[in-house]
Amino acid sequence: MMGWTHIVVSATATSLILGTANPAIVTLGAVSGLLPDVDISTSAAGRVLPWVSHWLERRFPHRSCTHSLFASGVIATVAYGTVLLSGGQFWQIAHAINIGYIFGWFIDTFTKSGVEIFWPSPVRCVCPGNRKFRLGSGSSAEYGLLIIVIALAIASFNINANGGLMTHFNRLIGSPTGVTEIYNKFGSTHLITAHIEGVRNINREPVSLDFTIIEARGQDFIVQSADGKIYKTGLDSSAQIIAEHITADVKKLAITNIEPLNLDDDPLGPTLLKKFNRPGAMVFITGQISIDDPEGVRYIAEPYQFPFIKLSASSLTLEVAPLSTVLTYFREQYATGQLQMRVIHEATTTGNT
Numbered sequence: 001m002m003g004w005t006h007i008v009v010s011a012t013a014t015s016l017i018l019g020t021a022n023p024a025i026v027t028l029g030a031v032s033g034l035l036p037d038v039d040i041s042t043s044a045a046g047r048v049l050p051w052v053s054h055w056l057e058r059r060f061p062h063r064s065c066t067h068s069l070f071a072s073g074v075i076a077t078v079a080y081g082t083v084l085l086s087g088g089q090f091w092q093i094a095h096a097i098n099i100g101y102i103f104g105w106f107i108d109t110f111t112k113s114g115v116e117i118f119w120p121s122p123v124r125c126v127c128p129g130n131r132k133f134r135l136g137s138g139s140s141a142e143y144g145l146l147i148i149v150i151a152l153a154i155a156s157f158n159i160n161a162n163g164g165l166m167t168h169f170n171r172l173i174g175s176p177t178g179v180t181e182i183y184n185k186f187g188s189t190h191l192i193t194a195h196i197e198g199v200r201n202i203n204r205e206p207v208s209l210d211f212t213i214i215e216a217r218g219q220d221f222i223v224q225s226a227d228g229k230i231y232k233t234g235l236d237s238s239a240q241i242i243a244e245h246i247t248a249d250v251k252k253l254a255i256t257n258i259e260p261l262n263l264d265d266d267p268l269g270p271t272l273l274k275k276f277n278r279p280g281a282m283v284f285i286t287g288q289i290s291i292d293d294p295e296g297v298r299y300i301a302e303p304y305q306f307p308f309i310k311l312s313a314s315s316l317t318l319e320v321a322p323l324s325t326v327l328t329y330f331r332e333q334y335a336t337g338q339l340q341m342r343v344i345h346e347a348t349t350t351g352n353t
Contacts (some may be wrong), residue, residue: 032100289337
C-alpha cells in the first residue's frame with residue numbers, strides 16, 4: 001500500500017483509540033504506521049533506516065517478520081519497558097507507537113499478498129478471501145479507502161478536539177450523569193461550561209443559559225452565571241435551578257487547585273488579598289470561621305442564589321463563596337478557623353481542547 005495510506009490509517013486509529021487530537025501523539029502514531037515497511041529499502045522507513053532495511057531485505061520476504069504479532073510484541077516490550085524505566089511517564093507516547101505500528105501492518109492484510117501475522121510461520125493472512133476484492137497499491141480502490149479514512153480522521157479529530165465522544169453523547173441526551181462524567185474527567189484541567197434548560201425553583205421562571213461549573217456534587221452542580229451569581233442546579237429540591245436538560249462543553253485550559261488556609265485571629269481581608277489575589281484566577285471559599293465583630297456585618301443573602309454565606313452569631317459558614325463577595329462584606333473582620341480555597345486559574349495557552 002501507499003505510504004499515505006499507512007500514515008492516515010495509523011493516525012486515525014491512534015486518535016480514535018486514545019480519544020485524542022493532540023498533534024504530537026497523532027503524528028507519532030502516523031509515523032509508527034510506516035515502520036513495518038522497514039523490511040524493504042524503497043519504502044519511506046527503509047530510506048530513513050537503510051542499514052536496518054538492507055539487513056532485513058536480504059533475510060526476509062516483504063511483509064513477513066515486521067508485519068507480525070511477534071514484531072508488535074517486540075515494539076511493545078521496548079516502548080513500555082522504556083516508559084517503566086523512565087518512572088512511569090509518557091504512557092500516551094508508548095500507546096501511540098504501538099497502535100500506529102499494529103495498524104501499519106494490519107492494513108496490509110487487505111493487499112493481494114497479505115502478511116505473515118503469525119511469523120515465523122510462513123502462512124499469509126489475507127482479507128477478503130476473494131483475491132479480486134483485495135487492494136492493489138495505488139489502485140482506485142485504495143484511493144477510495146484513503147478518502148473514507150481521511151473523512152473518519154477529520155471527524156475523530158473534531159470530536160476529540162471538542163471534548164470527545166462522551167461530550168457529544170451528553171449533548172444528545174442532556175443527562176446530569178453525562179455532565180458529571182465530563183466534569184470528573186476534565187474539571188481539574190479545563191473550564192467546563194454547562195448549558196442548562198429548566199426553571200428557577202423560587203418562581204418557576206424558565207431558564208436557558210450557559211454557566212461555568214464550579215463544583216460537582218453527585219448529579220447536582222454549583223455553577224456561576226456570566227454576571228457572577230452562584231446557583232445550585234440539578235434535580236434536588238434544594239437547587240435554585242431545577243435542570244430539565246443539561247449539557248456540558250470542555251472549554252479553555254484551566255487548573256483547579258484546593259489550597260488550605262488557617263486563620264488565628266488574623267485580619268481576613270489582608271490575609272486573603274495577600275495569598276489569593278491572583279490575576280486571572282477565580283477563587284471560591286469553603287469552611288467555617290469565627291469573626292470578631294458580627295454586629296458590624298451588613299450582608300443580606302439574595303433569596304434566589306445559592307446560600308454560600310451563612311452568619312450565625314460570630315460563626316461564619318462559607319460554601320463556595322466568591323472571594324470578591326467575602327472581601328466586600330468581611331474585609332475588616334479578624335477571623336479564626338480553617339478554610340479551603342478553590343482556585344481556578346486559566347492557563348496562558350489559548351484555544352480549546
